[in-house]
Amino acid sequence: MLRHASRCVTRAATTTLRWRRPFSSDLQSEHVADPNFIEAWKKVIPNVEPPKTPSAFMATRPATPSSIPTKLTVNFVLPYSSELSGKEVDMVIIPATTGQMGVLPGHVATIAELKPGVLSVHEGNDVTKYFVSGGFAFVHANSFADIIAIEAVPVDRIDPNLVQKGLTEFTQKLSTASTDVEKAEAQIGVDVHSALNAALTG
Amino acid sequence: MAMAALRREGSRFAVNPNILRSSILPSEEPVSSGVRYISTQIVRNRMKSVKNIQKITKAMKMVAASKLRAIQTRAENSRGLWQPFTALLGDTPSVDVKRNVIITVSSDKGLCGGINSTSVKISRALHKLNSGPEKENKYVVLGEKAKAQLLRDSKEDIELIMTELQKNPLNYTQVSVIADDILKNVEFDALRIIYNKFQSVVAFLPTVSTVLSPEVVEREAESSGKLGDLDSYEVEGAETKAEVLQNLTEFQFSCVLFNAVLENATSEQGARMSAMDSSSRNAGDMLDRLTLTYNRTRQASITTELIEIISGASALEG
Numbered sequence: 001m002l003r004h005a006s007r008c009v010t011r012a013a014t015t016t017l018r019w020r021r022p023f024s025s026d027l028q029s030e031h032v033a034d035p036n037f038i039e040a041w042k043k044v045i046p047n048v049e050p051p052k053t054p055s056a057f058m059a060t061r062p063a064t065p066s067s068i069p070t071k072l073t074v075n076f077v078l079p080y081s082s083e084l085s086g087k088e089v090d091m092v093i094i095p096a097t098t099g100q101m102g103v104l105p106g107h108v109a110t111i112a113e114l115k116p117g118v119l120s121v122h123e124g125n126d127v128t129k130y131f132v133s134g135g136f137a138f139v140h141a142n143s144f145a146d147i148i149a150i151e152a153v154p155v156d157r158i159d160p161n162l163v164q165k166g167l168t169e170f171t172q173k174l175s176t177a178s179t180d181v182e183k184a185e186a187q188i189g190v191d192v193h194s195a196l197n198a199a200l201t202g
Numbered sequence: 203m204a205m206a207a208l209r210r211e212g213s214r215f216a217v218n219p220n221i222l223r224s225s226i227l228p229s230e231e232p233v234s235s236g237v238r239y240i241s242t243q244i245v246r247n248r249m250k251s252v253k254n255i256q257k258i259t260k261a262m263k264m265v266a267a268s269k270l271r272a273i274q275t276r277a278e279n280s281r282g283l284w285q286p287f288t289a290l291l292g293d294t295p296s297v298d299v300k301r302n303v304i305i306t307v308s309s310d311k312g313l314c315g316g317i318n319s320t321s322v323k324i325s326r327a328l329h330k331l332n333s334g335p336e337k338e339n340k341y342v343v344l345g346e347k348a349k350a351q352l353l354r355d356s357k358e359d360i361e362l363i364m365t366e367l368q369k370n371p372l373n374y375t376q377v378s379v380i381a382d383d384i385l386k387n388v389e390f391d392a393l394r395i396i397y398n399k400f401q402s403v404v405a406f407l408p409t410v411s412t413v414l415s416p417e418v419v420e421r422e423a424e425s426s427g428k429l430g431d432l433d434s435y436e437v438e439g440a441e442t443k444a445e446v447l448q449n450l451t452e453f454q455f456s457c458v459l460f461n462a463v464l465e466n467a468t469s470e471q472g473a474r475m476s477a478m479d480s481s482s483r484n485a486g487d488m489l490d491r492l493t494l495t496y497n498r499t500r501q502a503s504i505t506t507e508l509i510e511i512i513s514g515a516s517a518l519e520g
Contacts, residue, residue, distance in 0.1 A: 037296035045327045050400065051408040055293035056284050061231045075286060079460055080372040082282035108377075111290070112438035113446055136453055138290045141434070146286030148373065169352065200414075 068106030116195040129155040167193040254454040256485035263478035270471035277464040299391035307397040308345030315473035318347035355391040398469035406469040416447040
């Protein structure tokens with residue numbers, strides 16, 4: 001009877017685990033996390049299970065294909081949500097610190113730092129524009145683009161009056177700033193608001 | 203022979219209450235020899251307190267369940283944040299560096315099962331794993347529970363302690379301020395963040411995420427290995443590659459820390475929910491057992507009274 005009970009419990013446990021799986025939105029990849037780490041761990045601390053590492057929770061990226069693929073796969077993530085994840089598009093234009101940069105499939109692998117500006121995603125004939133605050137963009141050799149920003153709003157949600165108000169406020173702060181920290185903060189405010197302005201007009 | 207059997211039965215009943223009394227009553231009652239039963243008053247008090255505990259733990263479970271729902275969606279939304287960095291820079295927990303900093307993320311409140319002890323256990327194990335002749339290991343502690351445990355034996359290794367992270371709801375700005383604090387005050391070659399990753403309401407996986415300093419990233423890129431093709435990436439930026447790498451590692455740290463803190467908070471609520479659930483179930487079981495004892499005691503005292511009356515009456519008659 002006890003054996004039967006334990007079988008029931010394990011069955012219940014696995015079914016609840018399977019049922020609860022739909023809540024977690026990342027999948028476990030089949031490849032084993034860093035074997036060196038696990039070996040070194042087992043040698044020094046044999047009684048404790050080694051902790052998991054992030055690569056165990058991530059789908060592996062495909063290798064660089066020999067011919068240029070037709071579409072670019074874009075992951076656009078923010079701390080609060082993944083705006084685009086694995087979306088296949090034709091082109092993205094990202095606001096790098098050196099200016100607007102267009103990324104097409106087969107672009108050379110790049111690490112770009114972003115400045116506040118407009119990110120536009122081109123898919124066939126539709127273009128979606130977001131104003132991003134700043135962050136990083138990685139373009140990988142296998143035509144995957146990862147864009148990580150801190151804040152992003154669709155351009156049609158920006159209020160022009162608030163932009164103007166902010167711009168005047170920060171320009172004033174910049175002129176009256178005394179310490180370096182204050183100057184830097186005011187400068188950042190001016191940059192962001194002028195970029196917002198440009199986004200609204202352009 | 204029947205008398206002997208009866209005496210044996212009697213002695214069994216006589217022994218039982220004493221055992222029962224010592225198992226139920228924590229405080230000692232003056233036990234006189236002979237057969238005595240526990241006063242029903244005491245059992246009734248015990249039952250009242252256990253019922254209150256059951257109500258409290260059930261309420262705590264409901265609170266934890268509602269908090270879990272809210273924070274689980276945020277944690278799952280933040281999961282995309284660290285993946286690009288791992289895709290670019292790889293996952294290198296076995297990197298060999300001189301200055302390791304172990305950042306333990308834990309909760310401030312207790313009653314959440316064993317997740318904090320697990321985190322501390324893994325932190326200590328990592329400390330042991332990375333100790334060597336020229337290496338130094340430091341701790342940065344986030345949360346009261348890990349602070350209490352690590353202060354006991356690793357006091358001199360702790361660099362920074364931060365508590366009360368969840369006074370206001372967790373957001374990225376707060377975490378980036380914390381990350382900035384850590385980066386400014388602590389010298390590191392590799393940062394290892396230990397947290398409990400939320401897999402489901404009953405499963406929490408201790409996880410360690412590694413963030414390398416820009417110099418180590420350069421070194422690993424040159425010596426090939428996992429970061430070998432980092433050099434093939436062109437760097438777009440007005441500044442030098444070193445500056446961009448510095449910004450990159452700082453950004454990576456704040457993103458990974460944000461996800462870690464959210465996942466740990468979700469695990470905390472899930473663990474609290476299951477701990478309170480098992481606690482209220484235990485209280486229910488205990489209440490059942492106490493009810494049985496109470497009824498038995500009550501009936502036994504009634505029987506004793508009856509026996510006394512009847513034997514008194516029969517002594518008068520005969």
